[in-house]
Amino acid sequence: MKPKILAIIPARGGSKGVPRKNIRKLVDKPLIAWTIEEAKKSKYITRTILSSEDPEIIEVAKQYGCEVPFVRPLELAQDDTPGIEPVLHVVDQCPGFDYIVLLQPTSPLRTFEDIDGCIELIFKNKSPACVSVSIADTSPYWMYTMQEKEQLSPLLTNEFFSRRQDLPKVYALNGAVYVAKVSWLQNKKTFITDETIGYVMSESHSLDIDTEEDFLYCDWKMRKGVQ
Template sequence: MIQGKTVLAVIPARGGSKGVPRKNIRQLAGKPLIAWTIEAAQQSAYLDRIVVSTEDEEIAEVARQYGAEIPFLRPRELAQDDTPGIDPVLHAVECLPFYDFVVLLQPTSPLREASDIDRCIEMCVSRGERACVSVTAADKPPQWMYQLDRDFRLQPIVPQAQLLTRRQDAPHVFVLNGAVYVAQTEWLKRSRSFLTENTAAYVMPKERSLDIDSELDLRIAAELLKATT
């Protein structure tokens, strides 16, 4: 709870991940991937309830072992490859009403800390924001990004009158890192997205912003965790 407002954390973890099979319960530095997010959530000063939304019995059992609640199994139609990411969150707040704020914590961000969760919540609540999401500085400016046409020629993403050659001349840009999403629950039910013109940003450092999407990401995360534990 924060300033008298209740906060629900939702950790979505479907069983059918494709890039890294059974990703959410793959071992990472001695524990399942999802455990890192559950444990960070448990250390938060503000989360009143931590639930895992899954359709998968094995993931549910692993989550219970690490102290998360499984108050329902997610309908399988909300666990497909093409299911929008917001749908499991909206399903969760319909099943568990009366929380003032909802926090989405994706299990693919194992380096996120409890302090990141809390600072994002604080920013949302203290400033009266509708939503706040975590971001990190982009590796490359958009002026250095291109699409390829059918002849494999470069087509700039951002048209520019003069080629940008020095990083120092590039604007500071940020990307979503997928670690923390916070929103007023009733507002989220209406907007059906954490990302609108009303969304504020909480900036996280690169070293805590790794999003697990491949086997290489798992190896990188393992090395980073080895260095900090």
């Protein structure tokens, strides 16, 4: 039997880094629309819903065909609300699904192929959770902490690499796709444990919009077709 998969797009109104970013125009449509449209192209997602407390975001999401079955409680839309809490709230409000896919609207370059690739990997490996990652642009093997009197101390002290080509590949969460079995997520209350596997996305699809500079750069990339 084909598993039932619920996609959640979380979008609260109180963005600080880029005010009202979720409904701000990116190229020719609101930021959130790019994620809604890619989710709807997925061949695995059964249902896509928005979780938001903001009436304007809700209206925009509906215009682009996203379901909004409830309004997120205000206590789950605060600056200090742990990111997993709105997800678990959705799970309670929308029972009957086998898997959850979390798609943050701040990753507008993520494609439906990335979404489906992450889902396929979790099926292939029979894992309880899979998250998207990209190759880190800065290696922790070349990072330092600063001690007293500005003395540098290697972050990782077990090995030293003098040439970039010798550095081990390291990966960073890119925030684009999170997938997990519902029962497992309800138990663990996180997508990241030692059971979680990683789906490698290209750097060009991994841009996460957190600042005004990120937004402007993403807009430029999309207008110019830069990969």
